[in-house]
Amino acid sequence: MEFVTLNTGVEIPMIGTGTNTYGKQDHNYNGDITGDTTELDAAIASGYRLIDTAIGYRNEAVIGAAVKKSGLDRSEFFLTSKLPGKEEYTASREAVEAGIAFSLEQLQTDYIDLYLIHHPWDDLDEIVSVWKVLEEYVDKGVFKAIGVSNFDERQLQYLLDNARIEPAVNQIQSHVGHWNHEVIAFGKQHGIVSEAWGPLSGVSDEARVKLTEIGKSYNKSWAQVSLRYQIQSGVVVIPKSHDAGRQKDNLELFDFELTAEEMAEVAAL
Ligand SMILES: NC(=O)c1ccc[n+]([C@@H]2O[C@H](COP(=O)([O-])OP(=O)(O)OC[C@H]3O[C@@H](n4cnc5c(N)ncnc54)[C@H](OP(=O)(O)O)[C@@H]3O)[C@@H](O)[C@H]2O)c1
Structure with a gap:
């Protein structure tokens, strides 16, 4: 595993697992929570330590259960969760604090490695007010x-x-x-690490052919080339798969390097 150092000095793994359909009926984002940790058990066994969840996914408790079940020390993991950018969670200090308390309880932990505001909303000053509460939790060592x-x-x-x-x-x-590209470049300029959600989504047939072609000489799939492009650009990736084999494949990114020409080709897709 390779890591990138955040502006706090904390190291984040370059690849983690997404979870937004894990522990849910029919692998459906809106499906009922089943509490099934199968996908997470497989991911953790393969070596994933960064796990991305959110209050909005309703499955923080599934992540908490899988971490406990792994028998690994909490410090082995890098847990990310998110406060919804919705009035119910942002309207007051109490609302923000209730959201944070909920995440901690569901994840069965007393600290979270990275806590995000899930979506922005129109009132930027209100976002800053929420942010100030999150800052206090950094001061307290909770985040x-x-x-x-x-x-x-x-x-x-x-x-x-x-x-x-x-x-x-x-x-x-x-x-x-x-x-x-633009927001990633802005982040780089300001010491903000970009993390890609949906890193394997949105692939046209044409792009898949091109990525497959690039991957041939490295014996890598279109998906691995796509993820490699992103981590080689300094972007953390959180792919998700319900298949244990594909979860493993997605970790195999550190034994090849795309050339500058290939990087430019992928960037232009
Ligand atoms: N912050 C936000 O607003 C936000 C929004 C969306 C998502 N997210 C986070 O980002 C995570 C990842 O995004 P995502 O779940 O939407 O999609 P994704 O990681 O781009 O995966 C899309 C699909 O690709 C397939 N896949 C995975 N590995 C593959 C491989 N090696 N070869 C071929 N297909 C492969 C998976 O299907 P199979 O299961 O069949 O393999 C998966 O359903 C989410 O789970 C969530 O944690 C955040």
Whole structure:
């Protein structure tokens, strides 16, 4: 595993597992929670330690259970969760604190490695107010790092101008159908690590053919080339698969390197 150091000094693995359909009926995002930890057990056994969840996914308790079940020390894991950018969770200090308490309880932990605001909303000053509460939890050692998700350059800049603790991560949509180059570049300029959600989504047939062709000489699949492109660009990836074999394949990214020419080709897809 390779890591990137966040602006807090904390190291984040370059690859983690997404979970937004894990522990749910029919692997459906809106499905009932089954509590089944099968996908997470397999991911943890394969070596995933960064696990990405959110209050909005309703499955933090499934992640908490899988971590416990693994028998590994809590410190082995890098847990990320997210506070919804919804009034119910953001309207007051009490609302924010209740959300945080819920995450901690569901995850069965007394600290979270990275806590994000899941989505921005129109009132930037209100976002800053929520952020200030998150900062206090960094002070208390409950959060090791804080960040945001789905923020654009303007929203990031406003937060940078008003924050005491700058965001460590911006989790954004990034895949071959939508690389999000500009916000990633902005993050780099300001010491904010970009983390790709949906890193294997949005692949057209044409892009798949091109990625497959690039992967041939390395004996890698289109998916591995796509993920490698992102980590080689300094972007953390959190792919998800319900298949234990594909989960393993997605970790096999550190034994090959794309050439500058191939990087440019993938960037242009
Ligand atoms: N912050 C946000 O707003 C936000 C939004 C969306 C998602 N997320 C996070 O990002 C995570 C990842 O995104 P995602 O779950 O939408 O999609 P993803 O990781 O892009 O995966 C998309 C699909 O690709 C397939 N796949 C995985 N590995 C593969 C491989 N090696 N070869 C071929 N197909 C493969 C999987 O199907 P199989 O199961 O059949 O393998 C999966 O359903 C989420 O789980 C969630 O944690 C965050």
